[in-house]
Amino acid sequence: MAIDREKWARKIVTLEHDIVAQVKKFRFGNQIESESEAIRRLVKSGLDAESSKGISTHPEMQTAPKVWQDQGRRLENPTAWQGGQNVTSK
Incomplete structure (x- = not known):
């Protein structure tokens, strides 16, 4: 399957083993076909949560x-x- 480079960007990340285990648990618990899709959903969910807080006012930012x-x-x-x-x- 060809990747539409106008829409998608490939990123390489290093994760702790416990985070990988949590992603795996999330993936299979939600019957998500691929690990990449599970990670995309988790990132989107996290970004949406930060957005609802107002990223510019978040203390860490x-x-x-x-x-x-x-x-x-x-x-x-x-x-x-x-x-x-x-x-x-x-």
Whole structure:
């Protein structure tokens, strides 16, 4: 099956084993065909819950650091993207 790149983006994430187990339990408990679909539903549900709180007023969002660490690289502005690549410095 070809992926419609206009609609979908592929992301690779690392999860703790207990989170993987919870995703698996959610997937089979809700009779969801694929792990990817289960993760999509969980992410959407979490985003909807945050949205209902008002993301801009969420305490963690207000105190997020200006400099983000990403595997030893500094991302000066986490929203700065150029040509699909985030702008980083070492």
